[in-house]
Structures are given as structure tokens and as C-alpha cells.
Amino acid sequence: MYDTKANIGALFDRIAGHYDGLNHLLSLNIDKRWRHEAVKSLPDCSQFCLDVATGTGDLAIAIVQAGKAQQVIGVDLSDKMINIGEKKVRDFNLTTNISFQHADCAALPFDDKTFNVVTCSYGVRNFAELDKSLAEMYRVLVPGGELRILEFAYPTSRVMRSVYDFYFTKLLPIVGRIVSHDKSAYDYLPQSVKSFIWGDEFLERLHKAGFANTSFKSQTFGISMLYKATKL
Numbered sequence: 008m009y010d011t012k013a014n015i016g017a018l019f020d021r022i023a024g025h026y027d028g029l030n031h032l033l034s035l036n037i038d039k040r041w042r043h044e045a046v047k048s049l050p051d052c053s054q055f056c057l058d059v060a061t062g063t064g065d066l067a068i069a070i071v072q073a074g075k076a077q078q079v080i081g082v083d084l085s086d087k088m089i090n091i092g093e094k095k096v097r098d099f100n101l102t103t104n105i106s107f108q109h110a111d112c113a114a115l116p117f118d119d120k121t122f123n124v125v126t127c128s129y130g131v132r133n134f135a136e137l138d139k140s141l142a143e144m145y146r147v148l149v150p151g152g153e154l155r156i157l158e159f160a161y162p163t164s165r166v167m168r169s170v171y172d173f174y175f176t177k178l179l180p181i182v183g184r185i186v187s188h189d190k191s192a193y194d195y196l197p198q199s200v201k202s203f204i205w206g207d208e209f210l211e212r213l214h215k216a217g218f219a220n221t222s223f224k225s226q227t228f229g230i231s232m233l234y235k236a237t238k239l
């Protein structure tokens with residue numbers, strides 16, 4: 008159902024107004040810590056950063072606030088998510104550092120070797136064309152450039168899986184439905200996590216796109232993963 012770019016863009020357009028609030032509420036604010044860890048792992052003071060599937064811009068804002076990049080461009084398929092991101096950037100007085108563009112990750116509107124850093128938080132599992140999108144991220148990075156990807160995973164321990172299943176497949180869809188009045192969106196989100204690849208399998212896709220020095224780090228019992236890679 009949410010397997011085309013138009014459908015994915017429309018889904019996030021529909022939930023954009025509730026996205027930030029629900030994100031922080033449903034993750035008990037742990038999502039901020041996961042993004043912070045990704046930001047901390049970046050090299051200091053890069054010039055140009057591209058934040059792919061930027062949504063409402065939380066990662067882009069955190070990167071600039073931590074002094075990790077001078078300029079960040081955030082791209083996304085959903086104009087409504089971008090509009091909220093633009094307002095946040097104005098509120099934080101960061102309009103000279105962060106800008107947004109409507110773009111598909113599988114066809115990035117930038118020259119080869121433009122960015123020192125490419126980042127993506129909780130976007131890749133939604134990509135209709137994963138390999139093409141990873142190849143695009145590789146293309147726009149300068150040699151020596153760094154990639155950081157955050158994505159949900161499925162915990163390996165049985166106890167954590169039970170907690171996770173209850174939380175993500177029972178509680179989250181109900182709360183999401185009540186707050187956003189959107190049934191299918193909050194059914195899709197947990198399903199997309201369970202059906203997506205993670206760990207070594209995801210590293211293989213990064214290798215296939217050309218990346219080297221790949222690694223991943225589990226966050227909070229394996230609920231989230233931080234992937235690192237370099238373009239040599």
C-alpha cells in the first residue's frame with residue numbers, strides 16, 4: 008500500500024502536523040538521544056552536509072547546533088514535513104545554515120562529490136528504491152566523506168521482542184490513531200520496521216553502493232541502529 012513514492016509522500020503529508028509530538032511521546036524522548044549519538048559520531052566542522060529524508064529537520068538542526076556542519080540541506084518527498092522543518096529552523100534562527108528542498112533520494116538534484124557528510128535518520132526503510140537511493144548518497148559525497156544512517160531494527164532478545172511487539176504493534180497504532188485520526192499510517196509504521204533489513208544485511212547493501220569502513224552500533228537493546236560508512 009505504501010510502496011510508491013507518491014504514497015509515501017502522501018502518508019507523511021497526512022501525519023506531518025502530529026509527527027514531532029508523537030515521535031517524542033511514543034519513543035519517550037529516546038529518539039533525541041539516538042540522533043545525538045549519530046551527531047556526536049560525525050567529524051568536526053564539516054562544510055556541507057546533506058540530510059536525506061529530513062522530515063521536519065530534527066537531525067539537520069542537531070547537526071548545526073553541535074557545530075558539526077556549516078551548511079545543511081535537508082531533502083524530503085513530503086512538502087508538509089518540510090514546511091514544519093522550515094518553521095522550526097526560523098524559530099531556532101538557523102535560516103543561514105539550513106535549507107530544505109523537495110527531492111527524491113533516488114534522484115538527488117546535486118552534482119557528484121558535493122557534500123562532506125550525508126545523513127539520514129529513520130528514512131531508509133521507507134525508500135521505494137533502496138539501492139538506487141544508497142548509490143545516490145554515495146555519488147554526492149566527496150571522497151573521504153562520511154555517511155551516518157539511523158534506522159529502527161528488531162531486538163534480538165526474546166524479552167525485548169515481547170515488549171517491543173506490544174509497544175509498537177499494539178500501543179503505538181492505537182495512540183497514533185487517536186491523536187492523528189489516521190488508522191493506516193500508524194499500522195504501516197511498525198510493519199515497515201519489522202519487514203526492513205538491519206545489521207549485517209544492511210551493511211551488505213552499503214557495500215553494494217560502494218561504501219567502505221562500514222559498521223553498525225545497536226542503540227537501546229537493538230531498537231535502533233546507527234550505521235557508519237565512508238566513501239574512500
Ligand SMILES: C[S@@+](CC[C@H](N)C(=O)[O-])C[C@H]1O[C@@H](n2cnc3c(N)ncnc32)[C@H](O)[C@@H]1O
Nearest residue numbers: 019060061062083084085111112128129130133
Ligand atoms: C520517519 S520520517 C523521518 C524524518 C526525520 N529524518 C526524523 O528523523 O524524524 C521518514 C521521512 O522519509 C521521507 N521519505 C520517504 N521516502 C523518501 C524518498 N524516496 N526521498 C526523500 N524522502 C523520503 C518521508 O517523506 C518522511 O518525511
